[in-house]
Amino acid sequence: MSSCARKGAAGHGKTAHIAIDPVTRIEGHLKAEVTVEGGKVVDAKLSGGMYRGFETILRGRDPRDSSQIVQRICGVCPTAHATASVMAQDAAMGTKVTTNGRITRNLILGANYLQSHILHFYHLAAQDFVQGPDSAPFVPRYKNSDLLTDRNKGLAAINAAAVDQYVEALDVRQICHEMVAMFGGKMPHAQGLVAGGASEIPTKDRILEYAARFDKVKEFVLNKYLPVVYTVGSQYKDLFAVGQGHRACIAYGVFPLNDEMTKFMMKPGVYYGGKDHELDPSKIHEDVKYSWFDDSTTGLHYSKGQTKVSPHKEGAYSFVKAPRYNGVACEVGPLARMWIENPPLSPIGQKALKEHFGLDAKNFRDLGEDAAFSLMGRHVARAEETWYMLSFVESWLKEVKPGEETYVKPEIPASGEGTGFTEAPRGALLHFLKIEDSKIDNYQVVSATLWNCNPRDDKGQRGPVEEALIGIPVPDIENPVNVARLIRAFDP
Amino acid sequence: MSLSRRDFVKMCTGTVAGMGISQMFHPSVCEAISGTLNGSRPPVLWLQGSGCTGCSVSLLNAVNPHIKQVLLDVISLEFHPTVMAWEGEPAMEHMFKIADEYKGGFFLAVEGSIPVAEDGKFCVIGEAHHKEITMVDAMKELAPKAAAVLALGTCAAYGGIPAAEGSETGAMSVKAFFEQEGISTPVVNIPGCPPHPDWIVGTVVVALEAIKTHGLAAGLGEVVKLLDDQGRPTPFFGENIHDNCPYLPDFEADKMCETLSQKDGCRMSVGCKGPNAMADCFKRKWNNGINWCVQNAVCIGCVEPDFPDGQSPFYESL
Numbered sequence: 001m002s003s004c005a006r007k008g009a010a011g012h013g014k015t016a017h018i019a020i021d022p023v024t025r026i027e028g029h030l031k032a033e034v035t036v037e038g039g040k041v042v043d044a045k046l047s048g049g050m051y052r053g054f055e056t057i058l059r060g061r062d063p064r065d066s067s068q069i070v071q072r073i074c075g076v077c078p079t080a081h082a083t084a085s086v087m088a089q090d091a092a093m094g095t096k097v098t099t100n101g102r103i104t105r106n107l108i109l110g111a112n113y114l115q116s117h118i119l120h121f122y123h124l125a126a127q128d129f130v131q132g133p134d135s136a137p138f139v140p141r142y143k144n145s146d147l148l149t150d151r152n153k154g155l156a157a158i159n160a161a162a163v164d165q166y167v168e169a170l171d172v173r174q175i176c177h178e179m180v181a182m183f184g185g186k187m188p189h190a191q192g193l194v195a196g197g198a199s200e201i202p203t204k205d206r207i208l209e210y211a212a213r214f215d216k217v218k219e220f221v222l223n224k225y226l227p228v229v230y231t232v233g234s235q236y237k238d239l240f241a242v243g244q245g246h247r248a249c250i251a252y253g254v255f256p257l258n259d260e261m262t263k264f265m266m267k268p269g270v271y272y273g274g275k276d277h278e279l280d281p282s283k284i285h286e287d288v289k290y291s292w293f294d295d296s297t298t299g300l301h302y303s304k305g306q307t308k309v310s311p312h313k314e315g316a317y318s319f320v321k322a323p324r325y326n327g328v329a330c331e332v333g334p335l336a337r338m339w340i341e342n343p344p345l346s347p348i349g350q351k352a353l354k355e356h357f358g359l360d361a362k363n364f365r366d367l368g369e370d371a372a373f374s375l376m377g378r379h380v381a382r383a384e385e386t387w388y389m390l391s392f393v394e395s396w397l398k399e400v401k402p403g404e405e406t407y408v409k410p411e412i413p414a415s416g417e418g419t420g421f422t423e424a425p426r427g428a429l430l431h432f433l434k435i436e437d438s439k440i441d442n443y444q445v446v447s448a449t450l451w452n453c454n455p456r457d458d459k460g461q462r463g464p465v466e467e468a469l470i471g472i473p474v475p476d477i478e479n480p481v482n483v484a485r486l487i488r489a490f491d492p
Numbered sequence: 493m494s495l496s497r498r499d500f501v502k503m504c505t506g507t508v509a510g511m512g513i514s515q516m517f518h519p520s521v522c523e524a525i526s527g528t529l530n531g532s533r534p535p536v537l538w539l540q541g542s543g544c545t546g547c548s549v550s551l552l553n554a555v556n557p558h559i560k561q562v563l564l565d566v567i568s569l570e571f572h573p574t575v576m577a578w579e580g581e582p583a584m585e586h587m588f589k590i591a592d593e594y595k596g597g598f599f600l601a602v603e604g605s606i607p608v609a610e611d612g613k614f615c616v617i618g619e620a621h622h623k624e625i626t627m628v629d630a631m632k633e634l635a636p637k638a639a640a641v642l643a644l645g646t647c648a649a650y651g652g653i654p655a656a657e658g659s660e661t662g663a664m665s666v667k668a669f670f671e672q673e674g675i676s677t678p679v680v681n682i683p684g685c686p687p688h689p690d691w692i693v694g695t696v697v698v699a700l701e702a703i704k705t706h707g708l709a710a711g712l713g714e715v716v717k718l719l720d721d722q723g724r725p726t727p728f729f730g731e732n733i734h735d736n737c738p739y740l741p742d743f744e745a746d747k748m749c750e751t752l753s754q755k756d757g758c759r760m761s762v763g764c765k766g767p768n769a770m771a772d773c774f775k776r777k778w779n780n781g782i783n784w785c786v787q788n789a790v791c792i793g794c795v796e797p798d799f800p801d802g803q804s805p806f807y808e809s810l
Contacts, residue, residue: 022618024579049616057658062805075546137569141577185788186778188546199752199789407753
């Protein structure tokens with residue numbers, strides 16, 4: 001049995017076409033097709049295989065229902081969709097959220113950031129590097145998996161420790177979900193994020209319960225997650241040299257630190273052409289030439305966005321639209337946020353970078369563009385962001401006022417519109433809501449998957465993950481390990 | 493093997509008393525289940541259709557038994573797109589191979605609904621034997637060979653949000669798909685958006701216990717008795733939320749809350765759908781007993797066959 005769909009011969013100088021379908025350990029249905037020449041990827045296509053049509057399902061409903069419906073877009077990051085939705089509703093309904101409401105929302109979303117990053121590294125990505133037990137679902141796997149122990153037999157103990165951490169991380173991510181549930185009702189799909197604020201007014205007891213759990217998560221991040229990412233990274237130095245893609249990224253700003261929403265834990269911004277740019281939402285458009293949507297809807301600003309599915313459109317190859325910022329294909333996610341915010345690196349990170357890479361790095365950008373925008377750089381960015389947010393969660397726990405109102409009852413206007421900008425753990429997320437006759441007239445979602453995993457745009461420019469696949473080494477076309485590693489580094 | 497059945501029993505105590513599990517399982521799967529008790533694990537193939545992976549994420553929150561035990565000791569999860577090491581065509585071919593090898597003796601877990609419009613094009617789940625496989629294709633191939641199907645979550649059980657008004661994908665539930673295709677494999681619905689992990693693991697466990705207690709045939713005979721007319725196991729979906737709600741005395745005293753953040757007073761005034769909903773959330777609670785929707789905000793009736801259309805607007809009183 002061949003390990004991948006092959007059309008073409010293997011070998012040096014020859015061209016091989018590989019399809020990986022499904023790409024597993026992600027959320028959703030994704031297919032990757034790459035062309036390999038001389039042991040490297042020279043072309044790539046990414047195809048999203050699922051269309052549910054949330055935009056059309058939302059039309060005509062009570063605007064307040066949208067935050068519940070849209071959470072069901074993603075069971076890993078429902079809190080981010082709910083956050084974007086309630087922010088869009090607040091904007092459209094003219095609701096001013098209280099300080100305590102803002103902080104409570106941060107505590108709900110923050111807990112799920114911790115959950116999502118830990119889940120991503122251990123339960124989605126780690127099997128690309130670490131050898132699990134010899135039973136399902138950890139086998140079968142690629143024959144030449146290029147795992148930690150394949151690279152360095154002396155790392156058997158570290159491999160074993162990482163497997164133990166896989167199990168421990170299951171508990172830690174459950175604890176994170178308990179933290180979400182404190183103020184969010186339940187997870188997945190939290191009830192507590194509502195238009196007008198948050199439905200749960202934190203009590204002293206609840207804050208203490210959250211804090212006690214947070215301490216356990218913090219300990220795990222400091223003692224296990226962060227060190228193991230650098231330990232693994234030090235064995236895969238070559239993966240810091242590949243996957244740079246367009247070197248362009250965008251972030252909307254997340255975890256507002258003031259009620260005016262002008263200060264954030266991770267600030268908004270755009271980076272391309274080697275320069276920083278201020279975020280201007282009017283420059284966000286979506287192309288659909290290569291997506292299964294009607295050509296008449298291409299190039300529209302998201303606020304004019306339309307969802308006219310056309311599943312048999314000739315030449316198209318994905319259900320994902322192609323968002324562009326000023327025509328640029330930007331990647332989103334922890335790397336984008338860390339590059340734009342450029343916060344200090346953890347002491348563990350600084351030490352590891354010095355020891356293993358001879359790098360004197362104090363802030364994230366000290367990694368340099370090549371290493372930061374790389375396959376392994378994206379894992380480092382995610383781990384460092386997790387570390388960076390620990391002190392913010394602690395500060396919110398001190399700021400939140402027990403018993404103080406978190407909710408303002410919204411009034412549904414006859415008409416209005418608003419956009420909610422936030423960041424899912426996996427990247428920039430916006431929801432646009434237009435109300436007519438007090439019902440949803442138009443609802444548009446531009447999610448992280450759309451930004452990262454899109455197909456070519458109208459000009460033929462590759463999407464960010466497609467571009468990042470170019471140059472990825474595939475020495476053995478029967479075992480295209482690095483292709484999936486690269487895709488999963490984005491947390492698609 | 494290390495599976496502690498006492499943990500299972502503990503989890504189900506009080507809800508399972510006097511009940512068993514029955515003809516909904518093909519005899520061969522019962523052998524597999526019995527095998528579990530003796531050391532071998534029944535294969536499970538887990539398909540994701542039009543869904544959000546929330547059911548899988550919820551199952552990861554199983555605490556009693558721990559998800560680790562479920563994965564390593566109870567079942568052999570031979571295919572799961574979010575968990576397994578394998579990927580691409582060989583993973584899909586492995587799945588079809590297991591279905592043939594264990595014909596009539598494996599569980600099929602389905603998460604998400606099945607979109608049938610446009611020949612299933614709205615949900616392509618992978619490639620096998622150089623051919624694109626849609627969710628429709630996979631269900632047609634695997635479901636008749638399965639011993640039983642667990643329709644996990646409201647999408648698989650009843651269609652859910654992908655099948656709500658405005659949908660263009662022809663998304664439908666497992667049961668509706670079976671009726672359309674003439675597939676007779678038994679289906680157990682475990683709705684919820686997402687389902688509580690206890691509801692998923694508990695259903696499997698209740699079956700194990702019934703077979704252990706009553707023997708294969710008699711144990712099987714108990715199974716069907718557990719399902720309500722919506723195909724849900726009554727140990728978990730047998731009680732009405734409103735009738736058992738801690739706010740019921742407030743309702744009876746006509747003491748209603750005024751806003752979503754107010755903690756006293758019945759929450760029907762702000763849209764609670766508890767009176768519509770059959771589930772044991774009121775006593776089981778979520779995320780290791782931390783909270784639940786009514787305590788936090790309102791119930792939106794996510795376990796019901798008419799969710800979401802019949803349960804909305806979510807924030808308007810009934």
